[in-house]
Amino acid sequence: MIKLRGITKAFGRNAVLKGIDLTVEKGEVVAILGPSGSGKTTLLRCINYLEKPSAGEISIGEFRVQCKKPAKKDIQALRRKTAMVFQQYNLFRHKTALENVMEGLIVVQRLPKQEARKRSVELLEKVGLGDKLDAYPSHLSGGQQQRVGIARALALNPEVILFDEPTSALDPELVGEVLAVIRKIAKEGITMIIVTHEMGFAQDVASHIVFMEGGAVVEEGPPRALFQSPKEERTRQFLARFTAESAYSI
Numbered sequence: 743m744i745k746l747r748g749i750t751k752a753f754g755r756n757a758v759l760k761g762i763d764l765t766v767e768k769g770e771v772v773a774i775l776g777p778s779g780s781g782k783t784t785l786l787r788c789i790n791y792l793e794k795p796s797a798g799e800i801s802i803g804e805f806r807v808q809c810k811k812p813a814k815k816d817i818q819a820l821r822r823k824t825a826m827v828f829q830q831y832n833l834f835r836h837k838t839a840l841e842n843v844m845e846g847l848i849v850v851q852r853l854p855k856q857e858a859r860k861r862s863v864e865l866l867e868k869v870g871l872g873d874k875l876d877a878y879p880s881h882l883s884g885g886q887q888q889r890v891g892i893a894r895a896l897a898l899n900p901e902v903i904l905f906d907e908p909t910s911a912l913d914p915e916l917v918g919e920v921l922a923v924i925r926k927i928a929k930e931g932i933t934m935i936i937v938t939h940e941m942g943f944a945q946d947v948a949s950h951i952v953f954m955e956g957g958a959v960v961e962e963g964p965p966r967a968l969f970q971s972p973k974e975e976r977t978r979q980f981l982a983r984f985t986a987e988s989a990y991s992i
């Protein structure tokens with residue numbers, strides 16, 4: 743189980759996270775929704791210390807970090823327990839798909855090269871890229887690069903995978919293939935926190951939805967309740983805006 747308590751983050755005078763509490767059960771898929779600038783990405787980045795929270799506490803199982811004064815070893819441990827899938831993929835440009843996935847297994851998990859290779863091939867096959875092992879990122883579509891990013895995150899065998907708007911950099915026709923892979927691994931019981939603007943996907947895949955605005959959690963609950971009968975006016979307005987926009991784009 744993952745527990746965030748009182749996560750606070752400011753950039754200068756801009757208070758971006760105002761004491762976030764969140765509990766994610768093992769195997770749960772949590773989608774974080776909210777308007778642009780509400781702090782969704784910052785929250786995700788705080789969970790694996792790509793951003794340093796100003797205050798709060800992060801627990802993953804028995805492991806606990808006090809964010810104000812974390813020990814260096816605790817930050818390293820936190821990073822090993824969490825893997826991030828980035829909006830812009832963040833692959834090594836000069837490494838092949840296979841080498842990108844192997845990297846974490848060799849450097850972080852210290853697996854022997856042959857073992858790392860075998861596991862990476864399996865993971866790339868799992869995300870449908872068994873025929874692209876030796877391709878460099880520049881020869882892969884955005885959707886394929888993101889699937890390498892997902893294989894790389896899975897390779898680390900983390901307690902939770904953090905997805906930061908995994909499809910928002912993709913051309914519309916490539917979104918489906920990435921969402922299909924995320925759907926597939928969600929069914930395997932991997933704990934995930936997904937920041938997304940894909941409402942249909944969130945509704946479909948997530949077991950729990952969190953709606954954020956202005957650096958705070960406004961409302962959270964199961965998808966059905968939150969989408970069909972939101973309690974808060976701000977959630978209602980946000981969802982109504984999205985529904986109107988998608989109707990317009992059709």
Ligand SMILES: Nc1ncnc2c1ncn2[C@@H]1O[C@H](COP(=O)(O)OP(=O)(O)OP(=O)(O)O)[C@@H](O)[C@H]1O
Pocket residue numbers: 753756758776777778779780781782783784785
């Ligand atoms: N590195 C940074 N330095 C200064 N301000 C930042 C930094 N990163 C984010 N912010 C600010 O924090 C606020 C929240 O940004 P964040 O990216 O977390 O929002 P978001 O909800 O993920 O938005 P979007 O849906 O547009 O990605 C914004 O006001 C943003 O300008």
